[in-house]
Amino acid sequence: MATDTTDMATTPTLGRKIAGVIDDYKYPVGFLLFFLGVWTLGVRAYSVPTYVLPAPAEIVLSFEGELGNLWGHTTVTLYEAFLGWVLGNVVGISLGAVMAEFQTLKRSIYPYMVVLRSLPVIAFAPLLIIWMGINQGPIIAAATITTFFPSLVNSIAGFSSTDELARELMHSLNASRWEVFRKVKLYNAFPYIFSALRISVALTFVGAVVGEWLAGNQGLGYLILVANNQLATLLLFRALLVIGIFSTAWFGLLVLVESYLIDWENQSGGGATR
Amino acid sequence: MSLDETGKSTTDRERRIDIDGVSKIYGIDTANPVRALEDINIDIYENEFVSVIGPSGCGKTTLLKCLGDIIQPTNGEIRIDNGSAADARQRNQVSFFFQEDVLLPWRTVMENVLLPLEIQGADTSDSAVRQQAKDTIETVGLSGFKDNSPQQLSGGMRQRVALARGFVYDPKIFLMDEPFAALDELTRRKMNRELLRIHQEIQKTTVFVTHHIAEAVWLSDRVIVLSPLPGEVHDMVEIDLPRPRNEDTRGLQEFVEYEESLTETVMALDDE
Numbered sequence A: 001m002a003t004d005t006t007d008m009a010t011t012p013t014l015g016r017k018i019a020g021v022i023d024d025y026k027y028p029v030g031f032l033l034f035f036l037g038v039w040t041l042g043v044r045a046y047s048v049p050t051y052v053l054p055a056p057a058e059i060v061l062s063f064e065g066e067l068g069n070l071w072g073h074t075t076v077t078l079y080e081a082f083l084g085w086v087l088g089n090v091v092g093i094s095l096g097a098v099m100a101e102f103q104t105l106k107r108s109i110y111p112y113m114v115v116l117r118s119l120p121v122i123a124f125a126p127l128l129i130i131w132m133g134i135n136q137g138p139i140i141a142a143a144t145i146t147t148f149f150p151s152l153v154n155s156i157a158g159f160s161s162t163d164e165l166a167r168e169l170m171h172s173l174n175a176s177r178w179e180v181f182r183k184v185k186l187y188n189a190f191p192y193i194f195s196a197l198r199i200s201v202a203l204t205f206v207g208a209v210v211g212e213w214l215a216g217n218q219g220l221g222y223l224i225l226v227a228n229n230q231l232a233t234l235l236l237f238r239a240l241l242v243i244g245i246f247s248t249a250w251f252g253l254l255v256l257v258e259s260y261l262i263d264w265e266n267q268s269g270g271g272a273t274r
Numbered sequence B: 001m002s003l004d005e006t007g008k009s010t011t012d013r014e015r016r017i018d019i020d021g022v023s024k025i026y027g028i029d030t031a032n033p034v035r036a037l038e039d040i041n042i043d044i045y046e047n048e049f050v051s052v053i054g055p056s057g058c059g060k061t062t063l064l065k066c067l068g069d070i071i072q073p074t075n076g077e078i079r080i081d082n083g084s085a086a087d088a089r090q091r092n093q094v095s096f097f098f099q100e101d102v103l104l105p106w107r108t109v110m111e112n113v114l115l116p117l118e119i120q121g122a123d124t125s126d127s128a129v130r131q132q133a134k135d136t137i138e139t140v141g142l143s144g145f146k147d148n149s150p151q152q153l154s155g156g157m158r159q160r161v162a163l164a165r166g167f168v169y170d171p172k173i174f175l176m177d178e179p180f181a182a183l184d185e186l187t188r189r190k191m192n193r194e195l196l197r198i199h200q201e202i203q204k205t206t207v208f209v210t211h212h213i214a215e216a217v218w219l220s221d222r223v224i225v226l227s228p229l230p231g232e233v234h235d236m237v238e239i240d241l242p243r244p245r246n247e248d249t250r251g252l253q254e255f256v257e258y259e260e261s262l263t264e265t266v267m268a269l270d271d272e
């Protein structure tokens, strides 16, 4: 990023791009291979039974014939996690913007948000089930709640991050409060909003999985519970692996979208000063 | 517009800014109030270039922010064209230049310069509006960079974009708070030369805060020296050097005398 300003005209060739990717990933990939190797050898050497810890290759091979069934559960969990993520972020980011803009409101309700936040979602779950019944409702609500709090906190920080000088500039130009918000504060909040969107990917899966444990009869969280009851460790690993793959892909997509949308970050610290 | 050109004395000219008994106390209801300004009385006239110098912390920025209606004086009154400072700001008659360029990094040079017009309700897709911005960018010598983003420019170029943003809506009064202080020596001299040229071209009433005495003398019709804590007008010197000025002006005997006597004054203040 440090060399961004020197030469904007040359786009790297495909060859150089690939070389760059290899360079970025060689250490983590190397470590992964090492880790899988040690895992495999350890399991073999001590003859660990499959129900305790299967070897990596066993897990991969066990996907055979299971994909159809797994995919059904996956779409259920993705649907819940995605809906919870969208709802939690929409509410969290909007409320954060309003709270940053109206300090009285923030001072009135923020302390209670902090208290609520320190309660684990799982403590809400029985209540949610009483209110909504045993269906997808409480599961989506759990995912929404886990997403909401970090989103709110980031949003407040983002919409408050505009520095004094930029606000004085807008004031000297006779900008309205709405124009200051729309033309300056919103942009300064973007990096924080994306950070909220990224952090909450993992959290919405936590909410969805926990929700399925308590109120689900399908989905990857439900599968994990079933697998646990039957000591079906391979099934458990398959479900975990699928969650890992989708949450990583989701996260990666957000990083891509962010780097495409926010090209001024890093070069200026996101603020209006140098 | 100098005295020589108009043949009039200062008092006959139209008064633009009237600073009348202005005081500013920061943190008035705290344990340690700061008396940043104390009973300031200054009149500033049409097209006059006035510099304000003084040790740091003597209230230069505070005075300028009061003029720009960014903060309110604790006592006294500021009148600009017989209205309040707030009226002048709201009618877009004043342009405030900050010590930093305060460019919005998500906007191109062109979009940054269009910002004031946009806020004033102009249609920024209109070709006349865009032409106005382009012409201003040309005035500061950045025609080739209008579609660049600020991060791609050097500090001096960024500061020129900030100048263009302040010029573009054709305000009547410029308030400049050490706009070149963050730049290196060479760039700063170039920027001052640019400012002198622009001031001589499109005459504007200008209040220029600086701590650079030679530049103040070179640019100004009048130099005001503030003393610190409380900030008071310590001295006011008419700079009676011919206009138009140029690099040769710096070689004049009077120039050197003004510079030396003002340096003495400010140094004496610093020692207090």
Ligand SMILES: Nc1ncnc2c1ncn2[C@@H]1O[C@H](COP(=O)(O)OP(=O)(O)O)[C@@H](O)[C@H]1O
Pocket: B026, B027, B034, B035, B036, B055, B056, B057, B058, B059, B060, B061, B062, B063
């Ligand atoms: N917002 C503020 N709150 C409290 N004190 C301030 C504030 N702004 C400036 N001051 C104080 O007022 C005095 C004048 O400041 P300033 O106008 O910035 O001086 P200058 O621009 O000449 O360096 C200084 O002592 C400074 O510490």
Ligand SMILES: [Mg+2]
Pocket: B060, B061, B062
């Ligand atoms: Mg200052």
